[in-house]
Amino acid sequence: MRVIRACRDLGLATVAVYSQADAEALHVLHADEAICIGEAPSSKSYLKIPNILSACEITGADAIHPGYGFLSENANFASICESCEINFIGPSHNAIALLGDKSKAKATAKSAGCPVIPGSDGIISDPRQALKEAKALGFPIFIKAVAGGGGKGIRIAHDEHEFLKLFMGARAEAEASFGNPEVYLEKMILNPRHIEVQVMGDKHGNYIHLGERDCTIQRRRQKLIEEAPSPVLTPKLREKIGQAAVSVVKKAKYYSAGTVEFLLDSKQNFYFMEVNTRIQVEHTVTEELTGVDLVKEQIRVAMGHKLQYDQKSIQCRGHVIQFRVNAENPSEKFAPSPGRLEYYLPPGGPHVRVDSACYSGYNIPPNYDSMIAKLIVKGKDRAEAIAIGKRALHEFHIGGVYSTIPFHLCMLEDPNFINSTYDLTYIDKLVEEGSQFQQDDQE
Amino acid sequence: MEIKHIKELMAVMGRTGTKKLLIKKEGFELQLEQQGGDIQGAMLEGGHEDLLRQEHALRRAALALHQSEIPGGMGAHMAPPQASQTDKKTEVPGEYVVSPMVGTFYTSPSPDEPPFIKVGDKIEKNTVVCIIEAMKVMNEIKAGVSGTVAEVLVETAHPVEFGTKMFRLV
Numbered sequence: 001m002r003v004i005r006a007c008r009d010l011g012l013a014t015v016a017v018y019s020q021a022d023a024e025a026l027h028v029l030h031a032d033e034a035i036c037i038g039e040a041p042s043s044k045s046y047l048k049i050p051n052i053l054s055a056c057e058i059t060g061a062d063a064i065h066p067g068y069g070f071l072s073e074n075a076n077f078a079s080i081c082e083s084c085e086i087n088f089i090g091p092s093h094n095a096i097a098l099l100g101d102k103s104k105a106k107a108t109a110k111s112a113g114c115p116v117i118p119g120s121d122g123i124i125s126d127p128r129q130a131l132k133e134a135k136a137l138g139f140p141i142f143i144k145a146v147a148g149g150g151g152k153g154i155r156i157a158h159d160e161h162e163f164l165k166l167f168m169g170a171r172a173e174a175e176a177s178f179g180n181p182e183v184y185l186e187k188m189i190l191n192p193r194h195i196e197v198q199v200m201g202d203k204h205g206n207y208i209h210l211g212e213r214d215c216t217i218q219r220r221r222q223k224l225i226e227e228a229p230s231p232v233l234t235p236k237l238r239e240k241i242g243q244a245a246v247s248v249v250k251k252a253k254y255y256s257a258g259t260v261e262f263l264l265d266s267k268q269n270f271y272f273m274e275v276n277t278r279i280q281v282e283h284t285v286t287e288e289l290t291g292v293d294l295v296k297e298q299i300r301v302a303m304g305h306k307l308q309y310d311q312k313s314i315q316c317r318g319h320v321i322q323f324r325v326n327a328e329n330p331s332e333k334f335a336p337s338p339g340r341l342e343y344y345l346p347p348g349g350p351h352v353r354v355d356s357a358c359y360s361g362y363n364i365p366p367n368y369d370s371m372i373a374k375l376i377v378k379g380k381d382r383a384e385a386i387a388i389g390k391r392a393l394h395e396f397h398i399g400g401v402y403s404t405i406p407f408h409l410c411m412l413e414d415p416n417f418i419n420s421t422y423d424l425t426y427i428d429k430l431v432e433e434g435s436q437f438q439q440d441d442q443e
Numbered sequence: 444m445e446i447k448h449i450k451e452l453m454a455v456m457g458r459t460g461t462k463k464l465l466i467k468k469e470g471f472e473l474q475l476e477q478q479g480g481d482i483q484g485a486m487l488e489g490g491h492e493d494l495l496r497q498e499h500a501l502r503r504a505a506l507a508l509h510q511s512e513i514p515g516g517m518g519a520h521m522a523p524p525q526a527s528q529t530d531k532k533t534e535v536p537g538e539y540v541v542s543p544m545v546g547t548f549y550t551s552p553s554p555d556e557p558p559f560i561k562v563g564d565k566i567e568k569n570t571v572v573c574i575i576e577a578m579k580v581m582n583e584i585k586a587g588v589s590g591t592v593a594e595v596l597v598e599t600a601h602p603v604e605f606g607t608k609m610f611r612l613v
Contacts, residue, residue, distance in 0.1 A: 020606060034499050036604040037545055051605060054545035054577040058495075058602035084578070 001027050001357050003065045006295035015059045017052055019045035021365040026357040033059055040367045046070045049077055056086050063087035063302060065295075069369070072278040073100050073149065089302040091201075091277055095254040099275040103146045103184045105248075109272040112251040114244045117263065117271040119186035130167050133185055135160060142186040143167055145174035151221025153177060156188065189271065191423040192263040194218065195230055196276075197245035198286040200297060201255035202307045209242040210286050210294075211316045217411065219334060219427045224404065225411060226282040227321040228289045231382055231420040232264070241270050248275065257283065257298050281324070284355055284376050288320045319385040320378045323393065325356075326370040329402035330410075330437035338366040342400030347392040351378040364401060372403060386412055407437040449473070450504040495602055538588050539596075540610040542603040546577035550599040558599075560610070564592045572610060575603060588612060 004027060007014045016031035021040035028034045035055040038045030045051065047070060056064065064086055066072035078093035090096070099105045103122050110116050118137055123146055124130040134141050134157065143166055145153030155170045157163040167183070175181035193216045201207040214230035215223045229238065245260035252275075259276040283294045292309060301307065328334040340363045346354040356373030358364070364372070377392055379385030393409050416422045430437075456464055456477055464475045542548070550558040550573055560572050571583045590612030597609050 029503050033496055035495065035545055036606050038605045045605070050577060051545045055604070057578060058545065058547060 001030065002295055002355060003027075003067065004030050006293065006299060009293075010296060010299060012299070015055065015061050017046075017055050019367070021367050024362065026359060026362075035059065040365065042070065042367070049080060053080070053084060053086070056084075061086070063089055063299075065089040065299070066278070068278050068280060073276075075100060087302050089256070089298055090279075091254050091256045091258065095252050096277045099248075099252050099254060099258070100277045101146050102144060102148070102274050103182070105275050106184075106272065108252050109248045112244075112247040114248055114272045115270060117186050117189060117273060120184045123182040123184050125182065127164055127167050130185060131160060131163055134163055137185065137187045139163075140188040142188055143170040143183050144186055145170065145178055145180070146182045146184060147174065147178035147180035151218075154221070189263045189265050191266045191425075192216075193230070193232060194223075194261065194424055195233070195241060195264050195270065196259045196261040197242055198283065198294070199245050199249045199254075199258050199260055200294070200301070200307060200309075201249055201253075201258075202301045203255050203304055204306050205253075206307045206310070207246050207250045207254075208307060208309060208311045208314060209245050210290050210292060210314050212238060212241060213282055213285050215282065216422060216424055217417070217427060218424060219431065223282065224324050224326075224427065225321065225408065226285050226324075227319065227382075227385070228285045229316060229319065234268075237268060237270070244270070244272070248272065256301050257294050281371075281374065282322055284353065284374055285320045285322045288353060288376050288378050289316050289318065290314055291317075318378050318380050319382045320376060321382075321385045321389050323375045323377075323389065323408040324371060324404065325373045325375055325396065325398070325408075326404045327364050327372050327401045328370050328404055330404055330407035332402075333431055334404070334407075335402075336366070336370050337402035338364045338370070339401050340364070341372075341398065343397065344372075344399075345395075345397040346373060347375070347395035349392070349395075351388050352392045353377075372398065372401075375408075386418070406439065409439055410437045413439070449475075449500055453504055494597060494607070495604060535611065537593065538590050538612040539608040540572055540584075540586050540588060540612065542575060542605060542607040542609055543584065543587075544575055544577055544582065545604050546575040546582070546602070548597045548599065548601055548603045548607075548609060549574040549576065549581075550595065560592050562592050562594065566590065566592060566612070586610075 004014050014031040016027045016034040017037045018025055018028045018034060019038055019040050020036060022028060037051040037055055038048050064081055066088065071077040072090065073096055075093045075097035078088045078090065078096055081088040082093060098108060106116050107122065120133050124133060140156055140158045143155045143157060148154065153174050155166045157166045170183050171181040174183060193214065195212050195214055197212045198210040199207065200210065211228055212230050212233065213226050213228045215226045217225035241262060248260050249258060257279045259280050261273040261276065262270045263273050264270050279294060279298060287294055297308065327337045329337050341358055341360060344358050344360045346356060353376040354373055358372050375392055375396065377385055377388040379388050390409065390412050393405055396405055398405065411417045416426065452464060452475060456475060462477050466473045552574065560566055560570065566572065566586050567589045568585065568587055570586045572586045573584050575582050575584055592610055593613045594611040596611060597603060597607065603609065
């Protein structure tokens with residue numbers, strides 16, 4: 001839907017591709033044309049490159065917007081589009097291959113002068129070498145798959161005794177999940193916060209950043225709440241992190257939208273973590289903060305235009321918070337809850353944005369992710385954003401499936417959230433302690 | 444005919460209680476029929492518009508109409524009607540050969556050769572029934588089911604998507 005809206009504004013016609021499970025999806029109903037590309041399993045539809053390219057061919061489409069997930073960070077797919085003279089709305093396949101590989105991305109960041117998380121110099125295949133490096137870096141230590149993404153393919157070794165077993169296990173899992181067994185080591189930063197920077201480049205060598213987002217509220221590495229600006233950065237640090245992000249994409253000649261992710265430790269040191277070579281779910285937060293339509297800008301960049309904005313013209317105003325409303329039951333450790341939406345009544349009013357593909361009566365298929373809607377609120381400061389968030393969440397009514405709305409309402413009363421004294425492990429700890437995320441929970 | 448015109452026609456039919464509406468223009472025919480609460484549509488001839496675009500337009504019109512008629516928008520089930528290519532009101536029962544890929548459908552191996560199969564032919568699972576061209580590659584498509592061809596549902600050189608019904612068998 002986001003892409004269709006941007007295209008409508010730009011006067012571009014749209015074709016939706018869909019699997020048989022998505023025949024009644026909103027994007028299918030709103031696009032100018034729609035082509036069924038295969039059966040429900042992603043491998044038979046959304047990942048089936050020939051079917052997607054054929055859909056382009058029979059409709060005469062000039063460009064593909066890959067969204068996020070699926071083929072959006074597949075350098076091979078981007079390259080195939082290029083050779084078929086279909087405009088892939090995103091970075092070049094070379095930039096995806098370089099920055100999409102976590103190990104190569106880290107090397108690029110290092111050469112751009114960006115501080116990186118201490119770790120192995122590239123991939124390590126030999127278990128004995130790996131153990132040696134792990135001991136030198138110091139435990140606890142992450143073992144990460146180079147081809148991993150979306151928070152998957154990561155193991156933690158707490159000491160040298162469990163290291164070898166976890167190392168071999170990580171390689172096997174990486175091979176099975178991503179077709180690439182290679183892993184690298186990374187020192188675990190304690191009590192980290194997740195700070196990411198939205199960047200945008202064009203095909204003429206211009207690169208800007210649009211401020212950071214703080215995505216520290218995560219459960220099992222899945223983001224639940226994102227906000228901008230980060231409540232813990234000083235203006236000086238903000239400037240430094242923004243410039244560091246630009247230096248990385250400049251080095252990689254990365255055009256289109258992307259996100260450079262950092263970890264911030266308790267001493268206000270920041271470290272490069274990885275690059276997401278796509279538009280992200282939480283791009284909406286930056287759009288509301290800066291007033292820049294990132295998807296329209298992506299399309300314009302793909303068409304060969306220069307960026308409409310230079311660094312000076314990017315203004316960050318107010319405070320924005322996004323709540324991911326997923327079909328999950330927060331009282332049952334966020335167990336997925338697909339099924340029919342008996343009713344779907346989103347909120348409205350000032351400073352409230354809802355991006356969703358759901359409607360009353362829609363059947364949420366079990367095959368893909370659990371997102372129902374993104375609720376984005378804006379206030380003149382963080383306190384007002386929180387107040388508007390409460391207002392909007394109370395207006396949001398979903399029937400037929402469980403949703404994460406109670407979790408968000410709970411968070412907005414949580415003293416740690418209000419004071420920004422949480423880190424990346426906070427939600428996982430609460431779940432482990434048996435928190436039901438009902439409104440009468442006290443911390 | 445644009446989707447907004449189809450939507451207007453369906454709304455007028457609902458309000459006036461018209462049971463059946465048939466429109467004929469050069470190269471284009473549209474039949475709308477009211478059955479119970481649903482309005483079924485059918486495009487009888489492709490003409491300049493292809494099957495996929497027409498099906499899509501009908502589906503959208505029907506869903507938009509259903510949405511506007513539901514009181515309060517709550518608790519109603521959306522069931523976009525199936526646009527069939529025949530002038531029958533409901534789905535004709537039978538076996539179908541469906542498209543396993545996205546591409547352009549051809550009834551014969553080349554423009555000057557006769558079609559692979561025609562109405563009345565007996566076919567087996569391995570009978571080549573058509574060609575679907577995808578990305579300049581001509582793929583010979585096997586039936587996958589056996590039976591006698593009752594109807595050819597797609598015109599040659601028209602696009603098909605995954606799951607498009609191409610032949611009806613009995």
